[in-house]
Amino acid sequence: MISFEYIADNIDKWLNNTFSPWLALTIEFVIVGVLCIGLFAVLGLVLIMMERKVSAYMQVRLGPNRVGPKGMFQTVADTLKLLVKEGLTPAGSDKFLFNLAPFVVMIAAMLVLAPIAFAKNFQIWDINIGVLYVSAVSSIGVIGILMAGWASNNKYSLLGAMRSGAQIVSYELSAGLSILVVVIFTGDLSISQIIESQQTGWWIFRGHIPMLIAFIIFIIAVTAETNRAPFDLAEAESELTAGFHTEYSGMKFALFFLAEYVNIFIVCAIGATLFLGGWMPLHIGNWEAFNSIMDWIPSSLWFVGKTFFLIFVIMWFRWTFPRLRIDQLLNLEWKYLLPISMFNLLLATLIAIQGWYF
Amino acid sequence: MFITQYIKEVFTGVKSLLIGMRRTGYYFTHHKEIITQQYPNEIPVMAERFKGEVIMLHDQNNEHACTGCTACELACPNATIKIVTKFDITPEGKKKKAIDKFVYHLELCTLCNLCIEACPTGAIKMGQNFEHSVFNRAELTKVLNKPGSKVRDDVE
Amino acid sequence: MMEREALQAQITAINANVTFEEGGEMLNAFVDPKECRDLLQTLHNMDDLAFDYMFCLTCVDWKTHLTMVYHLESTKHRHVVVIKSKLDRENPEIDTMSDIWRTAELLEREVYELFGVRFINHPDLRKLLLSDEWEGWPLRKDYEDPINMIKL
């Protein structure tokens, strides 16, 4: 059976046989880089289309339906429009930081891609502290947002950036704590080991109530971390016009936009990996027949399916809920999510030590 | 007790959010509720009374009922209508005042229907056309009586 | 609810110089601009009058003089009175009512820029609708608009 693992292995073998090891490694780096950028482009197109269709159906309308069959190429047309637009740099802004910021946001999003397993044994870098790496790197993006807000020399941008800073720093805590619950059950920080440990069933089913609570808190926290509604205070359009990217136009704006969607994909991929078993098919205990049927579905499909399910949930939030206020946002974190997740961690430790899970 | 209060608060809060999500989820799965009309493909039929623009009625002999009495011009609050008159020579050799041009400035018109109310002969009425956009503003100034048209004989 | 005659008697009791206008659906009382503020203050404070709701404040240009018009209602007793005050057209001045009824603050600013009435002791008498460098008082009858977009 052809799988990503098979293709990747063959390319690796062929490169190492043909070129010197150094050259082979360099070529592999280039291939990975190109694939990452390609993935970003495709993700941007697909997710924006998905968002527009989801919102349209929830709002009793049709959504884009003119460009291409069923409006499929609407995002392509939009990208083309953004590409040919003028990229303005406002007078009085810090030009260097202003132009750097979108790239910082983009690169931060790109870095988190490294330890994610897209299919069975198909991973850029199986780092042994994968989860730690993810939670450390994913918050670098806020630097880019702060940079953008500060350098724009616009009061709305500055307010949006400061809100975003406060928000991401505080929600990082409960996201980290809920990841920790999985780590306690698994006993390993590496992403591949965490997926392996869900061989007999996904953590969300096996882990009892603590895992369920951790999952819900994780979803809420990552929604906030990616600046999505109902936590989109950084760009609250009815208050701050567009928040930190008010002054951006053309392709620089598109990069921010793209980074937002890539970030959603990444956090949902991590959520799917930790709680829903990543590429691991749905296995139930020792029902051998059922498990082998599930194995027939390719692992990459399992991963994509779970990730897009979580993305849909986050989009569902956005098109249903009003936005929180800044103090309510921080209240929610410090008065509700953080105490609950700390208590939850304690409970999870107890269950893990006693071995009360399936 | 504080703890029960706290748990209750969290529970009711989450429940209210789920109720809202059920509503949007319902619309997401029920595509029959979609009410979008795809405009240039489906041209909406405007109501009979819809006030789109002022038009002048002409019959098959290229005759209209406008005598040029300027009642509409006086009734208009925005000076939308300008009637240019000329003098016809009747067969008996008398001079008779008649309409030369019925100039209508669509760009000034607020479609208030006062001119139609004022018209004693029912020469003008409201048309149903609602697509008025043009590239040049001058195209919005229209002459409503067709070239060569004249007043119907039975209209006084 | 107080009858028209009773209301008239009450107001005369407060200020004997007030003159009344016959006819009209509401009671119209004329008062000297210098005594206007005292009268309105009393109307607002007296318990059996209690005119606590100013629903309209405006000005009319009569070419010879300006008239300030205050429409007052009591939300408790539901009676309505109209107080008018004639102002000199060259130098229109009247005391502000903005500390009695807070709504008067913006309304007086509007009257100031459209009629040129100066309100003494108004906390913030700036132009509200027009730009700061606007000259003339647009709602006065003799105002000539150089562009004159509204004249047909």
Place this chain on the structure above:
Amino acid sequence: MLEEIAVNDTGDLIINVGPQHPSTHGVLHLIITLNGETIKNIDPNLGYIHRSIEKMCESLSYRQFIYVTSRMDYLSSHINNHACALTVEKGLQIEVPERAQYIRVIMDELTRLASHQLWWGAAAMDVGALTPFFHAFREREMINEIMEETCGARLTMNYNVPGGVMADIHPDFQRKTKAFLAFFKDKLPEYDELVTGNIIFQNRMKDIGIISKEDAISYGCSGPTARASGVSCDIRKTHPYSIYDKVQFDEVLETTGDSFGRYLVRMQEMRQSIHIIEQLIDNIPEGDFQAKTKAVLKLPKGEFYTRVETARGELGVYIVSEGGLTPYRIKFRSPGFSNLSALNHMAKGQKIGDMVAIMATLDLVIPDIDR
């Protein structure tokens, strides 16, 4: 580079909200002094769409000036026209046929429903929920279609003339209105599910922008804004006009005076409007839809003041006549202007996000403020 950000001596941040801003619903310009995210002062700067309607009306005849008032508060244009027609009728002592009065009141209430629906969508959008806006427009579209069929226009109808209404109702009017009411009654609980019950929405609205009863009266607030503070100020009840004294309905009062109170008042008012229409729709009497009037209207010398309740509050039309063809002076007492004056009082000490929520529940229509 960033010197301009710290503006005044006290280190406060001054931001300009508007004239182009998503939450001002038009060209309203607010100069807001901020301390961090907390509002210290709001200074409204108006006049961006001031068309000087009052001056304009001085050169229009009594038939003509009515259409202009549709453009003041365009969401309750029929009610504005009604007020003007009532004033002219009062001056000329025209007896309006009963049928015209019934039609006018039904149209008034339909307009009020349409206005409140738009407000509901826009208020939810201001606090960040975008979906309700489209749901509100679905129902509003039905009202617009009813209007289009009978009046010939969807928003600025100009259906009232001195002495009655311009044309008789469309044969389908009653059937369509009843169909709409049945549909809308079905959808109103959805409004509650989607927005009213939502914990985030309630937290955003409760205890925000509180105005006490005394302050609301002093600031001249009217309509739902004042009724949320417990001020009984519904002109339809206190000074009934047309046939409002013959219909049964309740004046909705809340006592909290906060944004959520204003929200609840409007939601209840929609139900009251449905109730009013239901009473009238089947009982429209036969007869003329317009009284016989002279071709040229001349109001006698004098002053005429009419108060009506629009969707936003009390609208006053004050006509000073010198006996000529045109009004000598017209003053429109617009509800939005007085409600806006209370904004500073309500929003002081709150966050920027609250300011948006307060503006949403004040239901400001900028042309109504600027006139």
